[in-house]
Amino acid sequence: MAAPAPAPAPQPAPSALPVTFRPTRxxxxxxxxxxxxxxxxxxxxxxxxxxxxxxxxxxxxxxxxxxxxxxxxSRPKVVADETGVTVVNITRTHRLEWAEILRVNLRPGDAWVFLDLNDGSSLPVLGIQPGVAKAHALRDARALRALSESRTATGAPGPGPRPSGG
The missing domain is CATH 1.20.5 (Single alpha-helices involved in coiled-coils or other helix-helix interfaces)
Known part of the structure; x- marks a missing residue:
């Protein structure tokens, strides 16, 4: 029986903001x-x-x-800056403050990242999608998660533990 794979190391948050995530390929x-x-x-x-x-x-x-x-x-992207995130999907643009984002999720089988928001809703983020470049999308999702966690840890109280993985 094989030992379980080790959990991926936490992704450090990008140091230079603003940073843009988009499915380049x-x-x-x-x-x-x-x-x-x-x-x-x-x-x-x-x-x-x-x-x-x-x-x-x-x-x-x-x-x-x-x-x-x-x-x-080809329009979707996510731009993270000091005050929050701008999510550009196909026809709509959403501006979110860091405190509004509770969790960044990219579960196996998801077509793109989802943001769990403090109003109980979930926002699809088409700017990070694992369809063509899975490793790139996982790296971007982890970086966005790290940014979100580092920005909300200093401000509003956190929502509790976040699920690990992708």
């Missing part, structure tokens, strides 16, 4: 795909001989729409 793939799709669809619309100007314009507008959707999907 996902962002690069989405923006590149958007640019390639825009060029390809626009080129097809411009190269087809039997199209009227309005039809050519509809190809370009459709390409622009697809590229815009991919740009929106």
């Amino acid at each position: 996902t962002r690069v793939v989405l923006l590149t795909a958007g640019a390639v799709m825009f060029v390809a669809i626009s080129a097809i619309g411009l190269l087809l001989d039997d199209l009227h100007p309005g039809e050519r314009l509809s190809f370009i507008l459709t390409a622009l729409l697809f590229s815009g959707v991919l740009a929106l999907l």
Whole structure:
């Protein structure tokens, strides 16, 4: 019977603030795909001989729409500074003070980090997602957790023990 794996060492909080967390690989793939799709669809619309100007314009507008959707999907990020966290998801931005964040969670199987808030709600943080780069997301989640714990330890009373892991 094998011994259990040792718990990961606590991640030190980043020393230089502000710090931005974002799924870089996902962002690069989405923006590149958007640019390639825009060029390809626009080129097809411009190269087809039997199209009227309005039809050519509809190809370009459709390409622009697809590229815009991919740009929106590449938007998520988290910016931590001295006073709190700004969570930018696909269409909404949330500003949170450190005291509002009780826990930073990234459980096995989660698509992204969740912040447990002091009002009893939970906020998804799409800026840290383990889909493409799991090790990067785990490192970012631990760093955000360390920042949260270090900022709330000096201010408001803590919520109690936090679960260990990812």
